[in-house]
Amino acid sequence: MKIVVLVKQVPDPNAVRFDPRAGDIQSGTPQVANEYDLHAMEAAIQIKEQQGDVEIVAVSLGQARETLNRCLAMGADRAIVVEDAALASGDSAVTAKALAAVLRAEGFDLILVGQETSDGGTGSVGPALAALLDVPVVSNVVALEKQDGRLTVQREIEDGRQVIDLAPPAILCALSGLNEPRYPSLKGIMAARRKPTEAKSAADLGLADDAAQSRVSWGQLFVEEETAEGIILKDVDADSAVDQLVAFLQERKLV
Amino acid sequence: MTNGASGVLLVVETRDGAIRDTSRELFGIGRTLASETGGSLAAVVLGSGLDAAASEAAALGADRVLVADAPELAAFTVDAYAKAVDAAIDATGPALVLLAGTTGGRDLAPFLATRRDAAYLVDCIRIGRQDGAWVGTRPVYQGKVLTEVRAAGDGLTFATIHAGAFEAPELEPGRTAETTPLELSFAPGEIRVTVKDLVQAEAGPSNLEQAEVVVVGGRGLGEAANFKLAEDLAAVLGGAVGATRAVTDLGWRPHYEQVGQTGKTIAPKLYIGLGVSGAVQHTVGIRGSETIVAINRDPDAPIFKMADFGIVGDVQEIAPKLTEKLRAVRGG
Secondary structure (H helix, E strand, O other), X not given: OEEEEEEOEEXXXXXXXXXXXXXXXXXOOOEEEOHHHHHHHHHHHHHHHHHOOOEEEXXXXXXXXXXXXXXXXXXXXXXXXXXXXXXXOOOHHHHHHHHHHHHHHHOOOEEEEXXXXXXXXXXXXXXXXXXXXXXXXXXXXXXXXXXXXXXXXXXXXXXXXXXXXXXXXXXXXXXXXXXXXXXXXXXXXXXXXXXXXXXXXXXOOOXXXXXXXXXXXEEEEEOOOOOOOOEEEOOOOHHHHHHHHHHHHHHOOOX | OOOOOOOEEEEEEEXXXXXXXXXXXXXXXXXXXXXXXXXXXXXXXXXXXXXXXXXXXHHOOOOEEEEEXXXXXXXXXXXXXXXXXXXXXXXXXXXEEEEEOOHHHHHHHHHHHHHOXXXXXXXXXXXXXXOOEEEEEEEEOOOOXXXXXXXXXXXXXXXXXXXXXXXXXXXXXXXXXEEEEOOOOOOOOOOOEEEEEEEOOOOOOOOOOOOOEEEEEOHHHOOHHHHHHHHHHHHHHOOEEEEOHHHHHOOOOOHHHEEOOOOEOOOOOEEEEEOOOOOHXXXXXXXXXXXXXXEXXXXXXXXXXXXXXXXXXXXXXXXXXXXXXXXXXXXX
């Protein structure tokens, strides 16, 4: 069985700050593995541990060497990176088309991906791949079991949890409730050095010249003017802030 | 799609035969956008047992209602819902398909847009037409900032609408619309996943939905043990404790305490968020709160944009002081 895990390297969501002059996030924000993708990775490793004959391939589009190294150290067998700047800056449809080309060439029984990324956060790549590859997709996955060649997954929705039965090949989009991603062990980190990471270009994937053409463009980033007349205390010492808050609550007759 | 396409098609989700709130919110903006294309407003209502929902869609302002009523649509699956919406698109030929930003809408829109090679604007808080293009505004970087997204508008376009961004129109009782059933038949195996069960979230002992004061703890509390800060504060205010999805996912708190899109919706007199960043998933569940107070270390946390009173600072230092002070005030 081959499981392909799709991962993305993103600006650390805890470090993201808006730079109003640039109309973008501050440059030089440290990069990390997208959190949901690590849960997808962990799910793949757990299936492998459970049933043995599994190959795990971590695939990424854009700058992702550190993230792929982390996946290899966690337990992926090998990695593929598409380091094409034009494709990497495309919209989610471009991302999906590029990843679909990798997946078609590679073959797969199961595709695992994080529900969404912490940057663009469209949550579109899983369903778009399902359309391109003609396989079923289940999103918002919070539980996964593989037994007798079938998958039982739980999908968190507005009304509760759907319990779903399906057979591979399929695409599953992971939420963080799915599992607790392991930290790479020292042994895993050492082993990762001997595992291959293959770089592919758009040409290698046989993608047409217009494959990087986005249908949806992004403008500059901005924040809304503070519309609410909310009182926000910054750089106020804790005692004084608490006094002001209590006075506010008393004024509104909330205490 | 032809360039002559006009009008808007709404994808209307139901629950127990009634239109979901998030789908009701599509009708007002859908009407506005339909006029901008010079076309009419159609709605495809999906589910099982939909007579009431179909009339409601007319009362909410649809000119034409397509009713996709089938047992296969009782539970959401991408395969079944995509087939129904696809048929509705073919029947109405809209310029724009609008969906609610639900778990289902966020699956369906990219799936169908990809199949039809159409543009898709995600999670819009505003959307309009400029010189023939569709322009939306959406939150990115987990809601910390916004950006404008643009699609050429020269063919079929899809968009999902952020929950709570638009108000549902008033019902016009007695308003009617051309209503037709959408004939659907599903071949065996065509729906490739089987929904075997829907496990309702455990109600739990929590009285979150009735409480006048709710103290919600987020991941910013740092660790499960620090939830004591939220419990102590809630206790002194006679309130209930809630949690964000990040927190219940981490297993710090039970799922029945989760507030947000996939948890409970609350509308207390006073909401206090401790270490809550204000991700969309959470804020859609608290927007009915009368007064919102937030304490968080990150000055860019989106919760501060909706807070009536916010303190940027260390929640572990501030929360105990607040509890102590309130205890003194209430005791005295």
